[in-house]
Amino acid sequence: MKYKAEVHVMYYDNELTFTSELFQKSEIDDSFDLVEEMPQFNDGPSDMMRFIAAEIHYPQRAKEAGLSGKCNLRFVVLPNGKISNVELVHGIPGCPECDKEAIRVIKTMQPWKPGMQNGRAVPVVINIPISFRLR
Numbered sequence: 001m002k003y004k005a006e007v008h009v010m011y012y013d014n015e016l017t018f019t020s021e022l023f024q025k026s027e028i029d030d031s032f033d034l035v036e037e038m039p040q041f042n043d044g045p046s047d048m049m050r051f052i053a054a055e056i057h058y059p060q061r062a063k064e065a066g067l068s069g070k071c072n073l074r075f076v077v078l079p080n081g082k083i084s085n086v087e088l089v090h091g092i093p094g095c096p097e098c099d100k101e102a103i104r105v106i107k108t109m110q111p112w113k114p115g116m117q118n119g120r121a122v123p124v125v126i127n128i129p130i131s132f133r134l135r
Contacts, residue, residue, distance in 0.1 A: 039077035059097035079121035081111030
């Protein structure tokens with residue numbers, strides 16, 4: 001996903017519009033938050049969700065206590081596609097086991113297709129929510 005900024009300038013009664021693409025750099029290890037070509041897990045987001053669903057295990061204590069919620073995680077996809085710096089941004093209150101399980105699953109992911117900026121692979125920060133819901 002790209003964001004575009006437009007600058008409108010009046011020049012001798014003519015309005016000129018300049019468009020430039022914005023790419024944001026992250027605070028994590030000089031990684032990018034947004035690049036020309038974002039990293040991709042295998043065949044895309046639906047494949048990633050299938051992987052997470054297959055690998056995640058609802059913690060027994062959370063089941064017994066009826067705990068559910070959403071973990072928000074952040075990690076870096078390195079230029080070689082490997083996952084690094086997995087961290088919890090926001091966890092499920094009262095369920096550190098759920099948070100640990102979400103982190104464990106992200107750490108087991110195989111390498112991604114790396115993000116590209118100006119024709120070269122760069123580190124990119126990915127934010128992902130993982131929900132735990134009892135049915």
